[in-house]
Amino acid sequence: MRMEDMVLVSIDDHIVEPPDLFEGRLPAKHQADAPKYVPGGGAAGTGAWLFQGEETGYAGLGSVAGWPQKEWGIDPVGYEEMRPGVYDVAQRVRDMDANGQQTALCFPTFAGFNGMSFTNSSMDEDLTTAVISAYNDWHIDEVAGEHPGRFLPLSIVPTYDPRAMVAEIERVARKGVTAISLPETPYGVGLPAFGEGEYWDPVFQALCDNDMTLCLHIGGAFRLLQRPATADVDDLVLLVSQLSAVATTDLMLSGTLKRFPDLKVAMSEGGIGWVGFMLDRMDRYQTNQTWADLQVGEPGMTPTDVWRKNFLACFITDPTALLTRHRIGIENIAWECDYPHSDSTWPRSPEMLWDELTKAECTDEEVNAITFENAARFFRFDPFQAVPREQATVGALRARATDVDVSAVSRVEYRRRWEAAHAAV
Secondary structure, three states: OOHHHOOOEEEEEEOOOOOOOOOOOOOHHHHOOOOEEEOOOOOOOOOEEEEOOEEEEEOEEOOOOOOOHHHOOOOEEOHHHOOHHHOOHHHHHHHHHHOOOOEEEEEOOOOOOOOHHHHOOOOOHHHHHHHHHHHHHHHHHHHHOOOOOOEOOOEOOOOOOHHHHHHHHHHHHHOOOOEEEEEOOHHHHOOOOOOOHHHHHHHHHHHHHOOOEEEEEOOOOHHHOOOOOOOOHHHHHHHHHHHHHHHHHHHHHOOHHHHOOOOEEEEEOOOOOOHHHHHHHHHHHHHHOHHHOOOOOOOOOOHHHHHHHHEEEEEOOOHHHHOOHHHHOHHHEEEOOOOOOOOOOOOOHHHHHHHHHHHOOOOHHHHHHHHHHHHHHHOOOOOOOOOOHHHOOHHHHHHOOOOOOOOOOOHHHHHHHHHHHHHHO
16 A cells, blocks of 8 residues: 555544524524624634623634644634634635545534533523534534535534433434534533433433444543643643543443443544553453452453443554554554644645554554544444545545645734735625
């Protein structure tokens, strides 16, 4: 296999929502109360979304794709300084072509990776439930629906009410959605822990009934990290991926996977380096500390067995972990791009990924599993249903995007272009 022959399906990217997202999307009784984007608003002065009288979220956090690296960060940024592909879906597809990337599963931005920005606002539950459904319909019908094969739709749910969550899961399942985002450690954001069956079990049952995947993106467990007052943002960025091990342990030890042995869980943006150690520790504990009678799955299953059956983890770059891929499980590893964040490898994802895969001496079969087959299986997605495979490779996509400029452009220049375009209008 050559690098150009790879098919890249990312199971962790991010979508920055356009400012007109809710126009005409809500029932008439709620339209006036829809979330609204305020240019220059918010504590950062970069523009913010307001909902039910509160600042709900920023237009873009760390949306640095296309900037010179010296300008990168994780701070909020307004539309006028972003690369257009960050918020314009048609341009996003062109940026994916230039990166040789066939498909993206995109987490929200201003709504929060798991929709918690909506549910944390002062509560009118009827309004919030309608807003969440409208958000999901935009993602399903416009983002994914208008670009077949390029986006794997992801939905959020009203986490304040198990019955409402179940209703939304069943509604979006009928529209073809196979991925739902929830907080990775709900007790870290003021919700019951996953082990509290009365609250979450109906949700897990609905996911299993509809063969949908639970996506747990890093970020929901930030509050579990107690850092010294002198700690900088580096502490958070470097440590947060390790919280995926906490979230995985929570699910395994809570009995959730004994009650729901068919629940599929995707650990998003946490990398894969922690997996081998966690499994070694849990397997040894189960066999050595027999007095504790640890059972994480169905009778006779080890923690490794449960991991292999129920979980998928993804990485941006993880050269050391790829050397231990057989311990992690070839079928449990997927790739991610993380566009448009500072961790993203865009627009050189194929080169960087290929370098790591070849240094790890991955076979062609392993490359295909990691780059698209595992994601397609786990999310019940056929990347070639709308786009033939020969047109979905790195080489084919890039060949039709030679006119896309991927050179670094200062945020100041993007602002100048924005102002010029809007002045002309």
